[in-house]
Amino acid sequence: MSAANGLRRSVEEQLALVLAALRPLPTEARAIRDAAHRTLAEPATAAHDIPLFDNSAMDGFAVRATDVAAASPENPVVLRVVADLPAGVSDDPALAAGEAARIMTGSPTPTDADAIVPFEDTAGGLADSLGEVRVLHAPAKPGAFVRRRGADLHAGDAVVLAGERLGAFQLSAAVAAGVETVTVTRAPRVAVVSTGSELLEPGEAAQRGRIPDSNGPLLELLVADADAEVVLVARVADDADAVRAVTETAVERGADVIVFTGGVSAGAYEPVRGAFDGRGEVEFASVAMQPGKPQAFGVLDTGTLVFGLPGNPVSVAVSFEVFVRPALLALQGRSEIHRPRAPFTADAAWTTPPGRRQYLPAVVDLARRTVRPATAGGSGSHLAGGLARAQAFAIVPAEIDAVAEGDVIDVMLVG
Ligand SMILES: Nc1nc2c(c(=O)[nH]1)N[C@H]1C(S)=C(S)[C@@H](COP(=O)(O)OP(=O)(O)OC[C@H]3O[C@@H](n4cnc5c(N)ncnc54)[C@H](O)[C@@H]3O)O[C@H]1N2
Numbered sequence: 463m464s465a466a467n468g469l470r471r472s473v474e475e476q477l478a479l480v481l482a483a484l485r486p487l488p489t490e491a492r493a494i495r496d497a498a499h500r501t502l503a504e505p506a507t508a509a510h511d512i513p514l515f516d517n518s519a520m521d522g523f524a525v526r527a528t529d530v531a532a533a534s535p536e537n538p539v540v541l542r543v544v545a546d547l548p549a550g551v552s553d554d555p556a557l558a559a560g561e562a563a564r565i566m567t568g569s570p571t572p573t574d575a576d577a578i579v580p581f582e583d584t585a586g587g588l589a590d591s592l593g594e595v596r597v598l599h600a601p602a603k604p605g606a607f608v609r610r611r612g613a614d615l616h617a618g619d620a621v622v623l624a625g626e627r628l629g630a631f632q633l634s635a636a637v638a639a640g641v642e643t644v645t646v647t648r649a650p651r652v653a654v655v656s657t658g659s660e661l662l663e664p665g666e667a668a669q670r671g672r673i674p675d676s677n678g679p680l681l682e683l684l685v686a687d688a689d690a691e692v693v694l695v696a697r698v699a700d701d702a703d704a705v706r707a708v709t710e711t712a713v714e715r716g717a718d719v720i721v722f723t724g725g726v727s728a729g730a731y732e733p734v735r736g737a738f739d740g741r742g743e744v745e746f747a748s749v750a751m752q753p754g755k756p757q758a759f760g761v762l763d764t765g766t767l768v769f770g771l772p773g774n775p776v777s778v779a780v781s782f783e784v785f786v787r788p789a790l791l792a793l794q795g796r797s798e799i800h801r802p803r804a805p806f807t808a809d810a811a812w813t814t815p816p817g818r819r820q821y822l823p824a825v826v827d828l829a830r831r832t833v834r835p836a837t838a839g840g841s842g843s844h845l846a847g848g849l850a851r852a853q854a855f856a857i858v859p860a861e862i863d864a865v866a867e868g869d870v871i872d873v874m875l876v877g
């Protein structure tokens with residue numbers, strides 16, 4: 463069905479069609495250090511406790527708390543220092559009554575000790591810490607400054623859940639818990655293809671009628687940001703045969719997804735429409751949104767997903783966020799596929815198109831929770847320069863035709 467037939471869909475209907483067509487990608491085992499930014503297909507379970515063993519939270523002395531319970535600056539308690547425990551030692555020195563071990567932060571606390579006295583609570587401090595120590599302050603309670611084994615996680619606990627991404631926090635937590643191998647979903651392989659006879663090659667001089675291909679780099683970065691692998695970046699003229707040929711190349715390179723920009727609307731030279739329309743695999747729809755109205759989507763008989771996004775640069779950015787990014791995350795088995803959204807107060811007025819949900823590139827003030835248009839020129843889908851200011855998209859319902867200062871607007875935060 464084509465846009466020219468008047469088929470109109472809501473954003474939700476179009477997204478539901480896209481998500482229903484997806485099959486999660488295969489999973490693979492990976493060494494944890496080699497799994498950054500992948501999504502877990504199975505939970506990563508702790509191989510050991512965190513902390514691994516009872517250890518000191520301070521540089522100082524491991525003591526028997528009862529020995530020093532009465533210590534004060536006026537009546538210091540003198541202990542014999544019988545061991546030194548720098549980082550990395552496995553010693554477990556016995557401590558008799560009146561004995562202490564010098565200990566550094568993170569070293570295992572002796573089994574006989576039940577509190578740590580920091581250097582600051584002793585008379586000699588670090589300078590005079592071997593031999594004997596004069597304790598000036600009693601520990602607040604037994605267990606003071608001892609970090610207990612398993613207080614954070616126990617062996618067998620899930621450190622990172624299935625469907626979660628291994629970012630820096632998650633990956634380091636898994637390493638801390640002794641996880642060595644994880645089962646992750648393979649990264650989606652994506653081909654990015656800009657169509658348009660007006661597009662300049664990089665380095666080619668600008669001239670009337672010709673413009674830089676800004677959609678190519680836009681998508682290349684957005685795809686990488688969605689943890690997918692770019693396997694092909696191409697630019698083709700407005701020629702359906704060139705679109706068919708580049709599709710073959712993308713499939714040969716193993717692309718799971720091909721994202722085209724341009725050539726999907728109603729003009730005389732629409733190469734994506736020319737290559738795919740009427741063949742039953744890729745459908746051309748009109749989605750009630752602005753920008754991003756003409757949308758093509760389908761699955762080739764090779765299983766390759768095809769997105770045909772409208773060529774205007776802001777349309778590409780919005781269409782990627784609304785349809786392509788959720789699809790790339792769903793392919794990875796990600797449990798959360800949507801950007802965060804929150805209500806913000808408009809601190810400027812702007813107009814919106816009738817009958818279409820607006821996605822307006824916007825600037826937000828997080829402290830004041832306010833939102834305003836990123837471009838002085840309003841919501842034009844061709845305003846490629848203003849995209850540099852955008853931190854968010856203000857989402858205005860189709861039935862609203864103007865936003866007034868003070869209105870509360872739903873905002874999708876990006877980047
Ligand atoms: N008669 C109609 N005309 C148009 C309609 C319509 O419904 N009826 N829809 C308009 C809307 S809305 C959009 S959006 C565009 C989409 O058009 P296409 O997807 O066919 O894209 P193009 O015509 O190829 O390009 C549109 C615009 O974007 C520029 N462009 C394209 N590729 C790039 C690139 N890689 N980098 C930077 N800029 C690019 C191109 O030069 C055009 O200015 O159709 C409307 N027309």
Ligand code: MOO
Pocket residue numbers: 751752753754755756772774777843844
């Ligand atoms: O959909 Mo077009 O993107 O409105 O400008």
